[in-house]
Amino acid sequence: MDKSSTLTRAELGEAVHSAIGLSRAESSQLVETVLDKVSDALIAGENVKISSFGSFILRDKNRRIGRNPKTGEEVPIEPRRVLTFRPSQILRERINEGA
Numbered sequence: 655m656d657k658s659s660t661l662t663r664a665e666l667g668e669a670v671h672s673a674i675g676l677s678r679a680e681s682s683q684l685v686e687t688v689l690d691k692v693s694d695a696l697i698a699g700e701n702v703k704i705s706s707f708g709s710f711i712l713r714d715k716n717r718r719i720g721r722n723p724k725t726g727e728e729v730p731i732e733p734r735r736v737l738t739f740r741p742s743q744i745l746r747e748r749i750n751e752g753a
Contacts, residue, residue, distance in 0.1 A: 663689070696737065708741040 667682035676684065692710070695702050702710040713736050720731045741749070 706742055706744045708739055708745055711738050711740060712736070713738065 663682070663685055666685045667678065670676060670681035670684055671678050674681070692702050696710060696712060699712060701712060715734050715736055717733045718731050720729050721727070722729055
């Protein structure tokens with residue numbers, strides 16, 4: 655995979671099909687089920703930790719004043735919830751080995 659490539663749901667389903675031998679439809683459904691479970695947990699306000707991979711962490715940001723860089727005008731930024739990903743040490747090491 656080159657630097658401009660993106661891994662898709664279809665490619666994940668194909669990887670499951672190749673590795674486990676489930677039908678393509680079952681493999682796609684398995685990928686969808688996992689992604690739905692992760693999404694549902696995040697929507698419910700839960701952090702998601704996948705061992706040896708990383709953690710999806712929700713953070714609540716307070717209201718603050720920002721500045722339009724073009725005009726310099728102060729603009730209020732409303733409170734919001736943001737999602738961050740923190741890779742595990744194992745994943746970091748694997749990425750750096752491949753770099």
